[in-house]
Amino acid sequence: MSVLVIVEHHQGQLADSAARLVAAATQLGGEVHLLLLGQGLTEAGEQAASLRGVDRVLLAEHPLLAEGLNDGVDRLLAQVARDYQHCLMAASSHGKDLLPRLAARLGVEMISEVTGIESADTFLRPIYAGNAIARVASSALVKVLSIRASAFTGVSGGAGGTPVERLPVPDLRCRTRLIERRAVRSARPELGAARVVVSGGRALGSKEQFALIEALADKLGAAVGASRAAVDAGFVANDLQVGQTGKIVAPELYIAVGISGAIQHLAGMKESKVIVAINKDPEAPIFQVADYGLVGDLFSLLPELTAKL
Amino acid sequence: MKLLVAVKRVVDFNVKIRVKPDGSDVELANVKMGINPFCEIAVEEGVRLREAGVATELVVVTFGPAAAAEQLRHALALGADRALHYVTDEPLSPLKVAQALQKLCEQEQPDLVLLGKQSIDSDNNQVGQMLAALNDWPLATFASAIKLVEGELQVTREIDGGLETLGMVLPALVTVDLRLNEPRFASLPNIMKAKRKPLESQPFAALGVEPAAQTRLLGVMAPAVRSAGVRVGSVDELVDRLRNEAKVLP
Numbered sequence: 001m002s003v004l005v006i007v008e009h010h011q012g013q014l015a016d017s018a019a020r021l022v023a024a025a026t027q028l029g030g031e032v033h034l035l036l037l038g039q040g041l042t043e044a045g046e047q048a049a050s051l052r053g054v055d056r057v058l059l060a061e062h063p064l065l066a067e068g069l070n071d072g073v074d075r076l077l078a079q080v081a082r083d084y085q086h087c088l089m090a091a092s093s094h095g096k097d098l099l100p101r102l103a104a105r106l107g108v109e110m111i112s113e114v115t116g117i118e119s120a121d122t123f124l125r126p127i128y129a130g131n132a133i134a135r136v137a138s139s140a141l142v143k144v145l146s147i148r149a150s151a152f153t154g155v156s157g158g159a160g161g162t163p164v165e166r167l168p169v170p171d172l173r174c175r176t177r178l179i180e181r182r183a184v185r186s187a188r189p190e191l192g193a194a195r196v197v198v199s200g201g202r203a204l205g206s207k208e209q210f211a212l213i214e215a216l217a218d219k220l221g222a223a224v225g226a227s228r229a230a231v232d233a234g235f236v237a238n239d240l241q242v243g244q245t246g247k248i249v250a251p252e253l254y255i256a257v258g259i260s261g262a263i264q265h266l267a268g269m270k271e272s273k274v275i276v277a278i279n280k281d282p283e284a285p286i287f288q289v290a291d292y293g294l295v296g297d298l299f300s301l302l303p304e305l306t307a308k309l
Numbered sequence: 310m311k312l313l314v315a316v317k318r319v320v321d322f323n324v325k326i327r328v329k330p331d332g333s334d335v336e337l338a339n340v341k342m343g344i345n346p347f348c349e350i351a352v353e354e355g356v357r358l359r360e361a362g363v364a365t366e367l368v369v370v371t372f373g374p375a376a377a378a379e380q381l382r383h384a385l386a387l388g389a390d391r392a393l394h395y396v397t398d399e400p401l402s403p404l405k406v407a408q409a410l411q412k413l414c415e416q417e418q419p420d421l422v423l424l425g426k427q428s429i430d431s432d433n434n435q436v437g438q439m440l441a442a443l444n445d446w447p448l449a450t451f452a453s454a455i456k457l458v459e460g461e462l463q464v465t466r467e468i469d470g471g472l473e474t475l476g477m478v479l480p481a482l483v484t485v486d487l488r489l490n491e492p493r494f495a496s497l498p499n500i501m502k503a504k505r506k507p508l509e510s511q512p513f514a515a516l517g518v519e520p521a522a523q524t525r526l527l528g529v530m531a532p533a534v535r536s537a538g539v540r541v542g543s544v545d546e547l548v549d550r551l552r553n554e555a556k557v558l559p
Contacts, residue, residue, distance in 0.1 A: 010470070069475070070448075071447055071448065071477075074442055092469050093450075093451060093466075093467070093468040093469045094468070094469070096434050096438075096450070097438060097448075097450045097451075098438075099438075100403070100434070100435035100436075100437075100438035100439045100442075101438045101439065101441060101442040101448070102442075103404070103435070103439065104404065104407060104438070104439035104440075104442035104443050105442050107404075107521075108404070108521075108523060109402045109403070109404045109521055109523040109524045110403075110404075110435060111524065112432065112433045112434055112435060113432065122527065126432065126532070127335070127430065127431055127432055127529070128320070128326045128335060128429070128430055128432070129429060129432065130532060131325065131326050131531075131532065132326060132328050132335050132529050132530065132531060132532065133529065133530045133531075133532050134526060134528075134529050135526070135527040135528045135529070135530070136524050136525065136526055136527060137524070137525045137527055138523055138524050138525075139523045139524075139525070140523040140524070175447045175477060175478060176447045176448075176449075176475050176476070176477045177475065177476040177477070178473065178474075178475060178476075179463060179474040179475060179476050180473065180474040181468075181470075181471070181472070181473040181474075182471045182472045182473070183470045183471045184470060184471040192469075196557070220558075228487070231488075232488070237471060238453070238467055238472075238488060239467070239468070239469060239470060239471050239472075244429070244432070245426075245427075245486070245487055247469075252557050253551070253555075253557040253558070263322075263323075263325065264322075270532075270535065273557070274551070274555045274557050275535075275538070276547065276551070287538075287540075288535075288537065289535045289538075290538050291535075291538035291539070291555065292538055292539060292540075292541055292547055292550055292551065292555070293538060293539070293540045293541065294540070294541050294543075294544070294547050295540065301544055304544045305544050305547065305548070308544055308545065308548050309548065309558070
């Protein structure tokens with residue numbers, strides 16, 4: 001019995017989701033092996049080896065893998081994953097892209113966005129934008145699961161001494177070419193892992209006025225999020241969208257400003273520990289999930305709140 | 310270039326769904342149904358490629374109950390050329406849908422398959438990726454822009470850190486994201502015209518896909534309900550409660 005966990009890394013550093021994935025893998029029982037794909041993985045590999053509960057770290061290094069393209073990678077992974085009972089990856093955009101390809105290569109049905117593990121073959125996952133939770137049992141030979149990282153609490157550092165091995169990587173036959181990657185750089189914490197998230201909606205009115213959200217976020221050391229309406233209106237980049245089709249977050253504190261609270265947005269944030277809503281419409285659905293609601297004009301309330309923190 | 314787009318009939322995105330009292334599944338009787346929003350965006354993109362002269366034929370397909378013909382007629386009204394309906398009442402797993410689409414790709418030989426990135430009922434986000442692997446085709450998921458440049462398909466994708474653009478050879482598969490386009494409304498004349506467009510109906514079994522059935526739905530629960538919170542009267546009260554009651558601020 002062993003679990004293969006494909007973990008991600010950014011600029012040589014292990015992704016925050018890795019510790020949460022290890023926590024999920026630990027619940028399945030058996031050895032936990034972490035696999036990193038890329039190039040120049042030594043530092044991230046050491047970080048992976050330092051997580052409690054990890055039995056082995058595998059590094060697959062290849063110049064093509066450094067680009068982060070998944071074309072051909074599923075074929076390589078299928079050879080590795082065949083020997084495991086479970087294969088896990090975060091339900092990030094990378095994981096969502098790669099894991100179903102791997103499952104198809106293995107000829108198995110996969111289970112997406114797992115939020116709970118009842119046993120080695122029984123899992124919980126949200127459906128219908130989080131308005132229902134499905135309990136599913138899998139009889140697949142390899143259980144391929146994408147994990148909603150925000151639903152698990154990460155493991156801490158371990159004793160060390162975990163072996164790190166390099167996997168031989170054959171020719172990948174990548175038929176896809178990376179033309180351009182425009183990363184949105186931010187000094188703020190990563191949205192998916194932030195302790196506090198401040199999100200703005202359409203009511204902010206403009207890109208310039210969205211700066212009010214950023215000012216509050218910076219005061220709190222928080223990540224900035226947005227509703228789909230704010231993204232579509234061009235106030236912020238789309239990778240800040242919180243919701244069914246954007247990021248799923250579960251911070252300690254979520255502050256929703258000028259967001260009505262459509263089903264699709266709630267799907268992305270309603271597991272937050274404390275929710276604050278600031279909205280001028282007292283009937284807005286966001287107030288039905290908010291622990292603290294403040295009705296009023298955000299253009300006066302937001303600067304006041306920022307000033308008083 | 311020939312395009313294939315698959316569409317799914319799902320509960321309308323505005324419906325607040327309910328779990329059946331016996332916890333066996335979600336209540337779907339007498340609930341408003343519609344085309345999955347992501348599938349509609351895929352159809353719209355297909356129609357635009359057709360109108361731009363990039364594509365010569367746009368075929369739409371669905372696997373689902375008899376009533377799913379409505380969604381095919383909707384796709385035809387938006388501008389698809391013909392429709393294929395493989396009728397089944399059983400729920401299909403993403404793997405099975407991908408296997409059925411693979412059979413269809415063998416029959417229809419499309420150059421490009423466009424799919425929604427996920428259906429808003431099961432929220433799996435799997436079919437396109439699985440089909441690409443089964444077909445052994447290049448794939449771009451979560452597309453927010455698609456163009457054909459000198460025979461190369463260039464797709465801009467929405468990824469966690471921002472955007473990336475990939476180039477790939479055809480045949481290829483693309484799953485579409487919300488920001489790719491805004492689907493048009495089907496006009497009444499086009500709805501009337503769509504009634505005369507070819508819609509071929511066959512049993513799902515005709516595709517010869519055997520059930521994988523490795524996943525069993527044991528039950529469905531309503532999510533934990535958040536208790537209604539309190540309204541605060543001022544910013545001062547809010548800050549005070551966040552500090553001293555919720556203890557989420559220092």
